Amino acid sequence: MRVRVDLRFACARSIRPLERSADVLYKGRRSAGVPRQRAVHEMQIFPRTLNLLPLVGALVAAGGGAATVFAFWYWASPKHQQVGYAPEQPIAFSHRLHAGELGIDCRYCHANVERSAEAMVPSTQTCMGCHAVVKADSPLLEPLRRSWQTGEPVRWVRVHKLTDTVFFDHSAHLAVGIGCESCHGRVDHMEVVRVVEPIAMQWCLQCHRDPAPALRPRDAVTRMGYVRTEADAPRIADASRLQPPQHCSGCHR
Numbered sequence: 001m002r003v004r005v006d007l008r009f010a011c012a013r014s015i016r017p018l019e020r021s022a023d024v025l026y027k028g029r030r031s032a033g034v035p036r037q038r039a040v041h042e043m044q045i046f047p048r049t050l051n052l053l054p055l056v057g058a059l060v061a062a063g064g065g066a067a068t069v070f071a072f073w074y075w076a077s078p079k080h081q082q083v084g085y086a087p088e089q090p091i092a093f094s095h096r097l098h099a100g101e102l103g104i105d106c107r108y109c110h111a112n113v114e115r116s117a118e119a120m121v122p123s124t125q126t127c128m129g130c131h132a133v134v135k136a137d138s139p140l141l142e143p144l145r146r147s148w149q150t151g152e153p154v155r156w157v158r159v160h161k162l163t164d165t166v167f168f169d170h171s172a173h174l175a176v177g178i179g180c181e182s183c184h185g186r187v188d189h190m191e192v193v194r195v196v197e198p199i200a201m202q203w204c205l206q207c208h209r210d211p212a213p214a215l216r217p218r219d220a221v222t223r224m225g226y227v228r229t230e231a232d233a234p235r236i237a238d239a240s241r242l243q244p245p246q247h248c249s250g251c252h253r
């Protein structure tokens, strides 16, 4: 769209000076008694090739359209939002082992997730709370020990990432009883964290239109494999009183 507008603008800019110079030339010849119509025609101010302009314009606009589609396709689905994206991490940290087998609560490591927009990845200190003793000599933990000695944080690779044009807040979702599992899946089964939902606009809106099926008691937001029971009903938020934003400025702030 923008391409077409720019093109028109560009044409208007290059044609207007031509028209102006035609008028100047015409004024010069009027004194010689030549009618304006013929004068302009004879002068051939506009080269014949200019007749091709609409065609060239159409081609450029069509190309622009294709480029727009490509740009949208490309930017609208960067790797962070593609289901299955699972980058290699600097340390072979396993959620299956820590959150699954050992049963460590998500909030032990993602400590601020209920209070802030960001869930945050834990500091080296959080890991060292155990690994100063547990498997203290493991070669797999060498990068962790180096980070502990140098003070340089471990360079974890980001898995999920929205563009800066979108506002997202973890705490707002957890406060009403949306579990990690609804958006991140069975993390306790994952050796390596991967994207399981297409983290894109349609996906957000799908839940915002009808959040009821995803709601659970607030104390179960980090529980994996939660199944709703009759007894839980009084502890589940009333969906009709929630207002997940569906208007553009609700998410694009």
Ligand code: HEC
Pocket (backbone or CB within 6 Å): 089, 093, 095, 098, 099, 104, 105, 106, 107, 108, 109, 110, 121, 122, 156, 157, 158, 159, 160, 161, 180, 181, 184, 187, 188, 192, 193, 222, 224
């Ligand atoms: C022992 C600490 C620990 C526990 C417990 C833990 N995590 Fe993590 N989590 C990490 C670390 C370290 C990373 C960064 C490395 C990675 O992505 O594997 C991470 C990354 C993640 C990511 C990907 C972040 C991104 O970049 O997009 C998600 C999602 C996640 N954790 C969810 C959970 C959930 C849900 C639970 C509870 C079921 C949980 N974690 C429990 C340490 C932990």
Ligand code: HEC
Pocket (backbone or CB within 6 Å): 091, 092, 093, 094, 097, 098, 102, 104, 109, 122, 126, 127, 128, 129, 130, 131, 134, 135, 138, 139, 140, 141, 144
């Ligand atoms: C609450 C204690 C605890 C915390 C916190 C913890 N771990 Fe562990 N970790 C363990 C235990 C227990 C094992 C399994 C040891 C075994 O296999 O005998 C383990 C195993 C590992 C292993 C495999 C080591 C090997 O040689 O097999 C890695 C890698 C690891 N943890 C990384 C981390 C990282 C990175 C963090 C911080 C994000 C972390 N752990 C936080 C308890 C913890």
Ligand code: HEC
Pocket (backbone or CB within 6 Å): 106, 107, 110, 113, 117, 118, 119, 120, 121, 160, 161, 162, 163, 168, 170, 173, 174, 178, 179, 180, 181, 182, 183, 184, 199, 221, 222
């Ligand atoms: C409503 C969906 C939703 C729920 C519920 C949710 N997350 Fe996320 N999570 C996301 C999205 C979307 C991102 C990417 C956010 C961004 O780029 O700003 C993300 C990013 C993360 C990250 C990467 C670091 C960060 O803060 O951006 C971690 C770690 C994480 N989530 C852990 C968790 C844990 C642990 C829970 C449960 C306690 C949880 N998430 C619940 C959707 C969710």
Ligand code: HEC
Pocket (backbone or CB within 6 Å): 166, 167, 168, 169, 172, 173, 176, 178, 182, 183, 199, 200, 203, 204, 205, 207, 208, 211, 214, 241, 242, 243, 244, 245, 250, 251
């Ligand atoms: C599984 C359901 C679910 C998914 C998926 C989900 N949301 Fe929500 N969202 C909710 C609910 C429920 C609320 C709470 C409404 C309330 O508090 O009344 C909410 C609230 C919000 C709010 C308002 C919070 C505030 O602080 O004003 C924003 C912004 C938001 N969501 C953005 C997103 C974005 C962006 C995504 C996708 C990346 C997303 N949500 C995915 C269910 C969901």
Ligand code: HEC
Pocket (backbone or CB within 6 Å): 075, 076, 077, 078, 161, 162, 163, 165, 166, 199, 200, 201, 204, 205, 208, 245, 246, 247, 248, 249, 250, 251, 252
């Ligand atoms: C529930 C939250 C939510 C609402 C409401 C919403 N969007 Fe989005 N929008 C998103 C998310 C998430 C993305 C994907 C961002 C990314 O690529 O990381 C997105 C992407 C976009 C993009 C692609 C460019 C970009 O920023 O990545 C456009 C354009 C857009 N939205 C326009 C709109 C318009 C117009 C409305 C109102 C009709 C709207 N959105 C309402 C969440 C929302």
